Amino acid sequence: xxxxxxxxxxxxxxxxxxxxVDLKVADGxxxxxxxxxxxxxxxxxxxxxxxxxxxxxxxxxxxxxxLSRGASERQVGFVFQHYAxxxxxxxxxxxxxxxxxxxRAIRKDEATIRARVKNLLDxxxxxxxxxxxxxxxxxxxxxxxxxxxxxxxEPRILLLDEPFGALDAKVRxxxxxxxxxxHNEIHVTSIFVTHDQEEALEVANRVVVMxxxxxxxxxxxxxxxxNPATAFVHGFIGESIVLPVDVAGDAxxxxxxxxxxxxLGAASGAAKLFVRRxxxxxxxxxxxxxxxxxxxxxxxxxxxxxxxALAGSEGKTVIEIDAPPRPRxxxxxxxxxxxxxxxxxxxxxxxx
Amino acid sequence: MSMQTGLxxxxxxxxxxxxxxDVSVAxxxxxxxIARAEPVTARxxxxxxxxxxxxxxxxLAITFLSVFVVLPLVVVFASAFSKGVVAYFAALAEPEAxxxxxxxxxxxxxxVTLNLVFGVVAAWAISKFEFAGKTFLITLIDLPFxxxxxxxxxxxxxxxxxQGYFGSWLQAHNVHILFAVPGIALATIxxxxxxxxxxxxxxxxxxxxxxxxxxxxxxxxxLQTFFRVTLPNIKWGLLxxxxxxxxxxxxxxxxxxxxxxxxxxxxxxxxxxxxILYNEYQFVAxxxxxxxxxxxxxxxxxxxxxxxxxxxxxxVGDGD
Numbered sequence: 001x002x003x004x005x006x007x008x009x010x011x012x013x014x015x016x017x018x019x020x021v022d023l024k025v026a027d028g029x030x031x032x033x034x035x036x037x038x039x040x041x042x043x044x045x046x047x048x049x050x051x052x053x054x055x056x057x058x059x060x061x062x063x064x065x066x067l068s069r070g071a072s073e074r075q076v077g078f079v080f081q082h083y084a085x086x087x088x089x090x091x092x093x094x095x096x097x098x099x100x101x102x103x104r105a106i107r108k109d110e111a112t113i114r115a116r117v118k119n120l121l122d123x124x125x126x127x128x129x130x131x132x133x134x135x136x137x138x139x140x141x142x143x144x145x146x147x148x149x150x151x152x153x154e155p156r157i158l159l160l161d162e163p164f165g166a167l168d169a170k171v172r173x174x175x176x177x178x179x180x181x182x183h184n185e186i187h188v189t190s191i192f193v194t195h196d197q198e199e200a201l202e203v204a205n206r207v208v209v210m211x212x213x214x215x216x217x218x219x220x221x222x223x224x225x226x227n228p229a230t231a232f233v234h235g236f237i238g239e240s241i242v243l244p245v246d247v248a249g250d251a252x253x254x255x256x257x258x259x260x261x262x263x264l265g266a267a268s269g270a271a272k273l274f275v276r277r278x279x280x281x282x283x284x285x286x287x288x289x290x291x292x293x294x295x296x297x298x299x300x301x302x303x304x305x306x307x308x309a310l311a312g313s314e315g316k317t318v319i320e321i322d323a324p325p326r327p328r329x330x331x332x333x334x335x336x337x338x339x340x341x342x343x344x345x346x347x348x349x350x351x352x
Numbered sequence: 353m354s355m356q357t358g359l360x361x362x363x364x365x366x367x368x369x370x371x372x373x374d375v376s377v378a379x380x381x382x383x384x385x386i387a388r389a390e391p392v393t394a395r396x397x398x399x400x401x402x403x404x405x406x407x408x409x410x411x412l413a414i415t416f417l418s419v420f421v422v423l424p425l426v427v428v429f430a431s432a433f434s435k436g437v438v439a440y441f442a443a444l445a446e447p448e449a450x451x452x453x454x455x456x457x458x459x460x461x462x463x464v465t466l467n468l469v470f471g472v473v474a475a476w477a478i479s480k481f482e483f484a485g486k487t488f489l490i491t492l493i494d495l496p497f498x499x500x501x502x503x504x505x506x507x508x509x510x511x512x513x514x515q516g517y518f519g520s521w522l523q524a525h526n527v528h529i530l531f532a533v534p535g536i537a538l539a540t541i542x543x544x545x546x547x548x549x550x551x552x553x554x555x556x557x558x559x560x561x562x563x564x565x566x567x568x569x570x571x572x573x574x575l576q577t578f579f580r581v582t583l584p585n586i587k588w589g590l591l592x593x594x595x596x597x598x599x600x601x602x603x604x605x606x607x608x609x610x611x612x613x614x615x616x617x618x619x620x621x622x623x624x625x626x627x628i629l630y631n632e633y634q635f636v637a638x639x640x641x642x643x644x645x646x647x648x649x650x651x652x653x654x655x656x657x658x659x660x661x662x663x664x665x666x667x668v669g670d671g672d
Contacts, residue, residue, distance in 0.1 A: 051565050071568045078569040084562035088584040098570035101580070153570055 001062035001156040008057035017043040019213035030183045032204035033193045040213040041193045049078045077155030081162040083146040085134035092130040098153035120148040140171040160192035234274040241319045243273040280321045431639035443637035451617045452625040460601040463540040471548025479556035505610025531613030539607040544597045551593030588662040599652040
């Protein structure tokens with residue numbers, strides 16, 4: 001089912017959790033809401049589910065106004081960050097809950113409910129845990145039971161709040177792939193909230209980047225990474241090196257030294273230059289756009305990273321770039337050159 | 353156990369890195385062994401005291417308990433049975449005694465039921481919702497704990513007594529509150545009113561609202577959510593509160609004494625009767641009734657211990 005969110009405003013006291021948010025989710029999509037904590041992503045999810053109410057704006061699910069219905073009538077599957085499994089019920093009863101509380105007129109008979117729960121437990125590959133209690137499960141198992149419980153009501157849309165946030169790294173990776181394949185199997189429109197960019201880029205069809213209650217960018221994972229729309233997105237997604245530069249007309253200067261890149265329409269004045277680390281390389285002195293001295297080389301496994309103090313900034317601007325995978329003695333006065341192209345320039349406000 | 357797991361993991365990691373970094377797999381392992389073999393310092397355990405000090409402290413505690421708790425309890429039963437078992441049961445079978453027992457049970461039933469409903473509603477409102485005046489409500493719930501029971505009783509005399517605010521209206525309509533069952537019930541409800549709410553508020557706050565939200569998003573109505581999710585989660589805490597509430601309702605003296613009027617066979621509860629009989633030098637009868645209250649206390653104590661264990665389990669049950 002398609003979801004449409006229009007001009008949503010939600011304030012907690014004087015703090016604007018959501019500031020005029022618009023979002024369209026197509027049928028069958030797997031969408032990620034990505035942002036730092038406090039960006040409003042969970043609030044948006046809870047508003048779509050009916051667990052929170054906006055101060056103003058509209059929410060439509062499959063074209064019909066969702067705000068006129070309470071959470072219990074929206075038929076929305078919600079998976080909570082800490083699972084919120086019913087602690088006094090077995091796994092089986094947890095999954096069956098949504099079917100047992102249906103109005104008597106449409107409630108299925110016991111045999112149908114049992115069959116359906118069994119199917120769902122098979123789907124999440126945990127049928128052997130049916131008689132356990134939530135406290136006897138591992139985090140990853142609880143997460144999958146929470147998902148099975150949400151799917152039991154045949155939700156029109158599925159919402160997941162930080163679905164992997166409370167799991168350890170290894171389980172998280174497994175569950176990510178599992179969620180993707182599950183989505184391919186059942187095709188229910190899904191939105192998940194995460195602060196983990198890797199998770200968003202790896203799992204979602206489309207990523208919505210949020211900050212301070214606003215949507216910064218909507219795009220495919222590749223799009224968001226390669227063509228960040230704002231300084232925030234560039235800084236938040238992928239690792240970036242930030243350099244303080246001056247823009248004058250179409251020329252960009254770092255510490256007075258001109259850089260061979262276009263200003264891309266940035267207004268004159270102080271600006272920030274965002275560069276992907278892998279777009280820079282260490283080379284012989286005098287061949288690149290930047291000059292500096294290697295202060296320190298750190299290596300972890302196959303990767304070597306050089307800490308470089310840029311010339312002309314009195315050693316204040318220190319950047320980290322990938323160095324060739326061959327040991328170099330720290331402190332040697334190797335000259336450094338960052339090879340163009342420096343691909344992107346985004347303006348982030350004029351310094352006063 | 354955990355050390356072994358740690359070893360296994362680090363070895364695996366080293367192996368996977370081994371080809372790239374040329375670090376020998378075995379090298380770091382002995383370091384871990386050494387870390388484990390580190391001897392525990394053989395000095396005196398800082399959490400315990402030398403033998404004589406311990407003995408004195410334990411002796412003090414036992415003496416104190418014996419004099420102030422065990423001895424009175426023994427005296428109650430000894431005095432009750434001082435003229436034999438027959439006298440004991442004869443004293444309990446007196447119409448006055450039977451009336452007091454009946455009245456006490458009735459008052460307890462009324463006040464526990466009402467405070468159960470009130471306590472759950474108040475705890476629900478306080479722990480699951482945000483609203484203005486919440487702190488004030490919590491303070492208000494505690495008020496009966498901080499007010500002397502005699503004052504609590506006097507409040508009702510001031511309200512419903514012949515000279516009180518509603519006195520003339522009540523007399524005109526022939527409604528008896530003071531010196532009758534309603535007055536005793538009201539005073540008891542007032543005094544025991546914090547027990548259930550107090551037992552539930554911390555428990556419900558700790559459990560949060562996520563399970564309720566989950567139930568609602570799965571299509572449950574408000575009542576279904578309450579009876580299928582909230583109530584099962586708080587049942588041990590609720591029983592705990594009811595137990596304490598009941599013990600206090602049956603044992604309350606001060607507030608009830610002020611509003612009861614001490615009408616023999618009509619408005620005397622068990623604690624009041626104990627005092628009256630004692631003042632009339634009917635020691636066996638007095639202590640026989642007292643022994644019933646003492647037994648109630650002992651049963652409450654045992655049940656409370658069992659419930660506390662259940663409560664701990666209910667909270668740990670959520671543990672990650």
